[in-house]
Ligand SMILES: O=C(O)CCC(=O)C(=O)O
């Protein structure tokens with residue numbers, strides 16, 4: 001491991017404030033976090049309404065936090081923090097210098113699980129939300145795309161086991177992000193996005 005792989009480095013993206021650490025948590029520890037999260041989180045198969053039809057989301061989700069939160073049109077009931085989530089929250093708060101009161105967990109079972117282009121810009125997150133995204137398990141491709149500037153290429157990233165991606169400042173205003181499906185064989189992946197939800 002290079003000495004800087006566990007520290008956040010800013011990416012050169014205009015209209016954004018994005019930091020990335022490819023190995024924020026080291027591998028043996030990350031293996032344990034993956035297993036604990038898989039076993040302990042209250043995973044749900046939610047569905048979304050698409051053209052009037054209920055369609056299962058292409059991933060499992062779980063929501064923990066102090067507040068209820070609407071995400072993709074779903075009202076997420078708050079569940080009390082698990083010790084493993086408290087532990088991870090402390091680590092990311094220390095790295096980012098921000099506070100988070102909620103976390104959304106996503107479980108990508110196979111390469112066919114995914115998340116389409118979106119921004120995390122719900123009004124409850126405030127104008128310049130800080131979102132800290134931790135990944136465990138199989139690595140997946142991730143990308144940013146500027147909403148209006150076609151001269152800017154999409155920014156690809158590999159979200160590796162134990163990586164931390166921090167998005168804040170104007171990022172959600174100007175950029176969308178996604179986790180595309182892949183036909184490659186990939187290991188299951190868990191992602192946590194820590195957020196601060198205002199009441
Ligand atoms: O799985 C990821 O890396 C992305 C998750 C995400 O964008 C979200 O939960 O809003």
Ligand SMILES: [Fe+2]
Nearest residue numbers: 118119120177
């Ligand atoms: Fe997101």
